Amino acid sequence: MKPIKIAENIWWVGVADWELRDFHGYETEKGSTYNAYLVKGADKTVLFDTVKAEYADKFIHSIKQVIEPEKIDYIVSNHSEMDHTGALPEVLELVKPEKLFTTRKGEEVLKGHFHRDDWPIEIVDKDNGLDIGGKTIKFIASPMLHWPESMVSYIPENGMLISNDIFGQHWATSERYDDEVDQGELYHQAAKYYANIFNGVSNAMKRFLDKLNDETGEIKIIGVDHGLIWRKDIEGILKKYRQWAAQETGNKAVVVFDTMWGSTAKMAGAIVSGLVDEGIEVKQCDLRVNHRSDVITEILEAGAVVVGSSVINKGILPKMGDFLTYMTGLIPRGRIAASFGSYGWNDGALKKINEEMAGAKMEIFEDCLTVNWVPTHDDLTRCFDYGKRIASAVKAKH
Numbered sequence: 001m002k003p004i005k006i007a008e009n010i011w012w013v014g015v016a017d018w019e020l021r022d023f024h025g026y027e028t029e030k031g032s033t034y035n036a037y038l039v040k041g042a043d044k045t046v047l048f049d050t051v052k053a054e055y056a057d058k059f060i061h062s063i064k065q066v067i068e069p070e071k072i073d074y075i076v077s078n079h080s081e082m083d084h085t086g087a088l089p090e091v092l093e094l095v096k097p098e099k100l101f102t103t104r105k106g107e108e109v110l111k112g113h114f115h116r117d118d119w120p121i122e123i124v125d126k127d128n129g130l131d132i133g134g135k136t137i138k139f140i141a142s143p144m145l146h147w148p149e150s151m152v153s154y155i156p157e158n159g160m161l162i163s164n165d166i167f168g169q170h171w172a173t174s175e176r177y178d179d180e181v182d183q184g185e186l187y188h189q190a191a192k193y194y195a196n197i198f199n200g201v202s203n204a205m206k207r208f209l210d211k212l213n214d215e216t217g218e219i220k221i222i223g224v225d226h227g228l229i230w231r232k233d234i235e236g237i238l239k240k241y242r243q244w245a246a247q248e249t250g251n252k253a254v255v256v257f258d259t260m261w262g263s264t265a266k267m268a269g270a271i272v273s274g275l276v277d278e279g280i281e282v283k284q285c286d287l288r289v290n291h292r293s294d295v296i297t298e299i300l301e302a303g304a305v306v307v308g309s310s311v312i313n314k315g316i317l318p319k320m321g322d323f324l325t326y327m328t329g330l331i332p333r334g335r336i337a338a339s340f341g342s343y344g345w346n347d348g349a350l351k352k353i354n355e356e357m358a359g360a361k362m363e364i365f366e367d368c369l370t371v372n373w374v375p376t377h378d379d380l381t382r383c384f385d386y387g388k389r390i391a392s393a394v395k396a397k398h
């Protein structure tokens with residue numbers, strides 16, 4: 001796509017990846033964009049971030065529509081992950097910048113990725129902002145968001161925050177701004193991004209949001225590295241991030257399960273009925289048809305997670321093993337966690353589900369509810385009552 005002028009002497013020069021469907025385990029059903037920004041000052045021209053390696057040609061073509069690449073003086077690498085640095089070797093070769101700005105950790109990661117000692121890396125810290133003539137750039141570290149080396153850049157003259165992955169969405173669109181697209185889908189994709197990328201570092205996010213408040217003036221535009229640029233509902237997305245970072249949850253439960261011959265699915269259905277009967281919002285997610293990244297998105301604002309599996313080979317079903325690894329990695333701490341499942345001759349594996357969730361600092365609710373073979377009418381009543389008790393615990397907490 002053509003570059004887009006987003007403010008005086010500032011251009012979006014990113015690329016759209018319409019075909020992306022998997023981002024290290026996160027299903028990106030609507031593709032993504034890799035956003036980069038070109039900022040011209042009276043004295044210096046700066047490129048913020050690059051794109052995935054395979055899009056280097058498109059990216060350079062986009063830059064050339066604004067400026068001859070050789071005229072770029074500085075490159076800023078806000079985040080070293082390969083979707084923003086893959087094209088860096090090719091771009092550096094062409095641009096030959098005076099300086100490549102990154103954090104100290106960023107230097108380590110760039111060297112670890114590209115094994116180059118000849119790049120003109122300049123380490124930034126909070127005190128060395130950059131005057132490029134009529135515009136200044138303030139670097140603000142954002143450690144662990146979501147890598148240790150991450151930072152954001154703020155241009156006070158334009159009230160523009162270039163925020164690396166923060167506030168982003170994996171969504172390829174022909175539109176570039178938040179106010180040009182469906183708001184429900186925009187916030188769904190922003191929530192999915194937070195749940196799958198940032199939820200595990202929510203404490204760091206809280207600290208960062210406070211720092212952002214202290215160290216920037218008014219934010220009028222947020223140039224994210226993925227998806228739509230925020231120019232209208234800045235307060236809306238900041239408010240959502242504060243809520244997600246605080247791990248604010250509501251009267252909602254997610255029942256997620258896999259089943260071998262349908263017994264655990266029957267249990268799930270009865271538990272869902274019990275939860276619904278208590279009047280809370282419920283999402284039923286069979287892992288055979290729901291992707292892990294969509295289930296995590298549902299859990300983002302849920303007060304309880306109820307996890308079920310059948311037993312196979314003395315363990316839980318493989319899709320549930322995958323899901324538990326993914327979920328506990330994203331640390332949905334503080335949420336009520338319950339488990340259930342059916343077994344034939346050994347229920348040991350089911351008992352271990354709670355141990356795993358306790359290890360992720362979830363609040364374990366009662367022992368795992370188990371059924372031997374196929375649930376009877378009485379078993380389903382037990383499941384229904386279990387759901388009701390979980391719902392009562394959720395309501396008591398909110």
Ligand code: FEO
Pocket residue numbers: 079081082083084146165225226
């Ligand atoms: Fe968009 Fe963490 O890379």
